[in-house]
Amino acid sequence: MLELRPNCECCDRDLSPSADDVYICSFECTWCADCVRSFPAGACPNCAGTLQLRPSRAPHKLVTAPGSTLRVVSPDCRPAATLPS
Template identity: 50%
Template sequence: MLELRPNCELCNRDLPPASLEARICSYECTYCADCAERVLENVCPSCGGGFVQRPIRPVNDLRGIGLGLANRPPSTARKHSQWTEAQRRELTERLRAVPPQER
């Protein structure tokens, strides 16, 4: 189950569970669309993978089996990128021209 992290790990923008602006890598590093596309250029600074839009978790338990935000709430732990601007830039420069499926 996805953590649904509450913020962009770079600019700290709030990314609530229903945000269409949240982007994640395969390890759930979470960034806003602006940071993922413009600053990071679709290169995760941690793993080097690409980003996709984070899925929206339904609010209600539509099947009565314990799902939905009420039963499976999002994370409240805010995370921040551990990488310096220089480290992010180096990886982005190296990988931005390589499609994510080929990295």
């Protein structure tokens, strides 16, 4: 079962477990759509893996299978090209 992490690892934005615009890689690195647009080639900045839309979990299933509460933040996720000089 997917962890459904509660935040974007790049900007730390809260992400609902039922959101349909969240991206993950095969390691479940979790990103919001806005941050994914800044990643070169749309690849995961942690592992260079392919990012896919994360499946959402139906609200009634969240009662017995809630999303994770563990927040993961990768402070170096932004490519150097997108950082202000």
